[in-house]
Amino acid sequence: MSARIITLMTDFGLSDYFVPAMKGRILSVLPEAMIVDATHEIVKYSVLDASLTLEGYWSCFPVGTVHLCVVDPGVGTDRAILVAEYMGHFFVAPDNGLLTCILEQAVRYPDNGPLRAWILKDENRYVKDPSPSFHGRDIFAPLAAEVASTGDPGGFLHLWDPVYLKRVSIPDAVSIENLITGLVIHVDSFGNLITNIRRSHFLQAHFPAPDHSAEDGDSADGITVSELFPYRIIANEVIFFPCRTFAMAQVKAEPLAMIGSSGRLELCMLEGCAAELEGFGIGTTVRIEVSGNR
Amino acid sequence: MSARIITLMTDFGLSDYFVPAMKGRILSVLPEAMIVDATHEIVKYSVLDASLTLEGYWSCFPVGTVHLCVVDPGVGTDRAILVAEYMGHFFVAPDNGLLTCILEQAVRYPDNGPLRAWILKDENRYVKDPSPSFHGRDIFAPLAAEVASTGDPGGFLHLWDPVYLKRVSIPDAVSIENLITGLVIHVDSFGNLITNIRRSHFLQAHFPAPDHSAEDGDSADGITVSELFPYRIIANEVIFFPCRTFAMAQVKAEPLAMIGSSGRLELCMLEGCAAELEGFGIGTTVRIEVSGNR
Amino acid sequence: MSARIITLMTDFGLSDYFVPAMKGRILSVLPEAMIVDATHEIVKYSVLDASLTLEGYWSCFPVGTVHLCVVDPGVGTDRAILVAEYMGHFFVAPDNGLLTCILEQAVRYPDNGPLRAWILKDENRYVKDPSPSFHGRDIFAPLAAEVASTGDPGGFLHLWDPVYLKRVSIPDAVSIENLITGLVIHVDSFGNLITNIRRSHFLQAHFPAPDHSAEDGDSADGITVSELFPYRIIANEVIFFPCRTFAMAQVKAEPLAMIGSSGRLELCMLEGCAAELEGFGIGTTVRIEVSGNR
Structure with a gap:
């Protein structure tokens, strides 16, 4: 060949x-x-x-x-x-x-x-x-x-x-029941913060992933977003709202989190630049925990 | 095909x-x-x-x-x-x-x-x-x-x-007898300020366009530039001298205006960067009016 | 053809x-x-x-x-x-x-x-x-x-x-017995400072060039680097250590000089950015002279 x-x-x-x-x-x-x-x-x-x-x-x-x-x-x-x-x-x-x-x-x-x-x-x-x-x-x-x-x-x-063969260490996210901790490993040209948290980490934590391919109900079916995603995504004390698609986001420049096209959780803002948030960049830790109001 | x-x-x-x-x-x-x-x-x-x-x-x-x-x-x-x-x-x-x-x-x-x-x-x-x-x-x-x-x-x-089909609004220049008003809609990588004023707007205003393809005389024929282009091009109180080609410009970094390769009026400076002029950028208004010394 | x-x-x-x-x-x-x-x-x-x-x-x-x-x-x-x-x-x-x-x-x-x-x-x-x-x-x-x-x-x-045909003036380095003077003519995207000093200038000065293709001994043969290259490369009072390859350099961010892939002497730093040194850029003069401790 x-x-x-x-x-x-x-x-x-x-x-x-x-x-x-x-x-x-x-x-x-x-x-x-x-x-x-x-x-x-x-x-x-x-x-x-x-x-x-x-x-x-x-x-x-x-x-x-x-x-x-x-x-x-x-x-x-x-x-x-x-x-x-x-x-x-x-x-x-x-x-x-x-x-x-x-x-x-x-x-x-x-x-x-x-x-x-x-x-x-x-x-x-x-x-x-x-x-x-x-x-x-x-x-x-x-x-x-x-x-x-x-x-x-x-x-x-x-x-x-x-x-x-030589390898570089790509730090792995840690996922246990009801808790995921990971970190930002890349910033893309839109200022989206790409983390080392994958869909599989959500499964391990028994959290539904903020992923378009999920088939576990839909907010249009009368379920609210906070019911759909019963957890909080926090980094540097900023809360990022999980969503499956940008269409679910309603407010420009609101902090969002979704499984991106790379299969990793991305912190982003609708038509905004998450990387411009104070103190965010490669290495920023991200924590996903059960939301208080569950 | x-x-x-x-x-x-x-x-x-x-x-x-x-x-x-x-x-x-x-x-x-x-x-x-x-x-x-x-x-x-x-x-x-x-x-x-x-x-x-x-x-x-x-x-x-x-x-x-x-x-x-x-x-x-x-x-x-x-x-x-x-x-x-x-x-x-x-x-x-x-x-x-x-x-x-x-x-x-x-x-x-x-x-x-x-x-x-x-x-x-x-x-x-x-x-x-x-x-x-x-x-x-x-x-x-x-x-x-x-x-x-x-x-x-x-x-x-x-x-x-x-x-x-959806359209974006590209604000149109306004041209009446002896007056054109438009604005800067793009800044190119050389710092040239591209406006929404086209050759047709000059025709409507009865102004000869600062355009290389004009066939209405030439400064080399004993006509001065101010006679050739009997109008002033003003933006932010800066006067841009109309010219047909960079060869007509004599001074580096002098503000110039010519119909550029896109068919639009461009504000530029010979080997300079018009976009660095104080207060200039997308949205800057441009006014073309009869020159005082006509 | x-x-x-x-x-x-x-x-x-x-x-x-x-x-x-x-x-x-x-x-x-x-x-x-x-x-x-x-x-x-x-x-x-x-x-x-x-x-x-x-x-x-x-x-x-x-x-x-x-x-x-x-x-x-x-x-x-x-x-x-x-x-x-x-x-x-x-x-x-x-x-x-x-x-x-x-x-x-x-x-x-x-x-x-x-x-x-x-x-x-x-x-x-x-x-x-x-x-x-x-x-x-x-x-x-x-x-x-x-x-x-x-x-x-x-x-x-x-x-x-x-x-x-028109030519641009590319200022030539000057090389006499035991002395070369040249200058920085380009900065590459890694921040390496490319000079107008070529291997031939080293030959004219009777200096061995810091060049991988040299066949005049090797530091591994018990010869120290200062014996191998009995001269100093100085620019803006910073001394750049001659080396043939990055493998000869031992310390990150140490100022180095080697004949680069363009055939010209380059001032560089291992995984660093020489262009960020205070006062360095196109036009910086470079002097190569007999080292004091020869």
């Missing part, structure tokens, strides 16, 4: 020659590649931000896509150069934890089949004496193009046991 | 998984699509900004192009999902006024033929239970791909009378 | 209709063009920034690529519309010095063959009466598409002697 779609994620920004230099090297190896800019605005050096962002888009692409991800604070050190395959998608990245979200998914859903990994041993494969500060151009870009071109990393790379 | 160019405009910014998730869904439906990033920097939630920007580029593309526009403050409510066709171009957008510029053009130039519209009734056509906060990924992206793939929205959508 | 890859560099930013309008015009002339966004974040009106950025990516692309560069403070004046060919690549740009880096390279490496140039004499070739403030859309975009389509600028353009 050979591929030709190559998605490109970096923390390089768009104001330098870095991104076009990588694109040029890809096209020099594989002129018919279809390069898709994913994002170049990953928080600089943040492997966690890269992994969370990758989680949001990789599976939207067709099987066979090569996802090239270069957020590489260890460039020029001896961290490994990695290729992984999972569910028919290829991932090319430094071995620094960037693929943590993929590794976790492979563990969580064993029925999807295994993740396989390879490393590149010869750093001079594409450019003799690659720049120690720009492996993106001299190693990763042509490597991604060769993976796309051949569809067979095993044909030229060294098989590697996924248990050795 | 089938298409494969799909332009993409959103207010999502480029730092999240939102845009690549949409691109992936498009390519999953139509792997040979040529996705062209128009812009993802529309002012957040601003349907007016989206409409003005779309006006500036859609007709530059070949006939058959699909223009996907997702600026959707009403996502998750019952606003309709819209496809329109005009002059051989397709437009896919929420029905919130984003296509106002196209609707107005269809009215202004009836010889170009009618605008036709359809709506998608089945929100579950592409993804069962789409995310209520990300129709861009779960509905609009695959819809645009299907429109591009089939070239025939009527084959799977519900015909809709364009008179029912 | 015909091409189809067209790279696109502008100072237009990404928030307006400017860039998609250009893309649309390219695709209207050459529907099978593969448009590659290089960058649209060139410092506004900065021909120097454009030239330095172009230098960093053009040669990464395959032979036959058309590099369209529109940073054009003189739009609407009589500056010429230029096409150049060098080493099988085509360049389309205003004649304002933007191609200085290519011209200098052609002089420095005569074995690469000559640079050839042409100018467009008929500004109305593509659009009658082009907008005097947006030649990017009305002239440069279709011109680049025609160059890509035909691969033969000489077939429709006017041959032009490269000696007449």
